[in-house]
Amino acid sequence: MTFHKCLTIREKKLTDDRxxxxxxxxxxxxxxxxxxFAEAEPLLVEGYSGMQEREAQIPANAKVRLTEALxxxxxxxxxxxxxxxxxxxxxxxxxxKAAAPPSKPNR
Numbered sequence: 001m002t003f004h005k006c007l008t009i010r011e012k013k014l015t016d017d018r019x020x021x022x023x024x025x026x027x028x029x030x031x032x033x034x035x036x037f038a039e040a041e042p043l044l045v046e047g048y049s050g051m052q053e054r055e056a057q058i059p060a061n062a063k064v065r066l067t068e069a070l071x072x073x074x075x076x077x078x079x080x081x082x083x084x085x086x087x088x089x090x091x092x093x094x095x096x097k098a099a100a101p102p103s104k105p106n107r
Contacts, residue, residue, distance in 0.1 A: 018057050021050030022065050029072040037080040044073050067096055 025047030031040035048069040051058065055066065070093040077086035 018051055018054045018065075021047045021054070022069075023047070024050065025065075025069040025072055028076070032072065032076040032079060035079070037076060040076055044069070044076055048073060063100070067093065067100070070096055 024043045028040040028043030028047055031037075031043065048066070051066055051069055055063070058065065070089060073089040074086050074093055077083070077089060
């Protein structure tokens with residue numbers, strides 16, 4: 001199944017679920033990797049915004065998805081040669097990482 005089909009199904013069944021927004025971000029990242037920047041941008045922005053608005057619903061072990069979504073936005077604007085936008089998202093990413101609890105070492 002393609003990301004496009006997956007997103008279409010999730011848009012119908014999970015209209016207000018964090019998984020929908022994670023899927024948007026993943027698809028946006030895939031499109032950005034194909035240099036389809038204009039198509040990727042709204043998916044990445046909406047995906048991150050949707051997850052951020054539902055942060056309280058995200059289990060602790062999945063909160064890394066927010067950081068990953070921010071990194072995809074930084075990567076998009078860096079590849080698209082939009083340094084001002086990349087800098088804006090990098091600032092949010094840095095703030096997010098600074099506020100995150102320290103990770104536990106693997107045992």
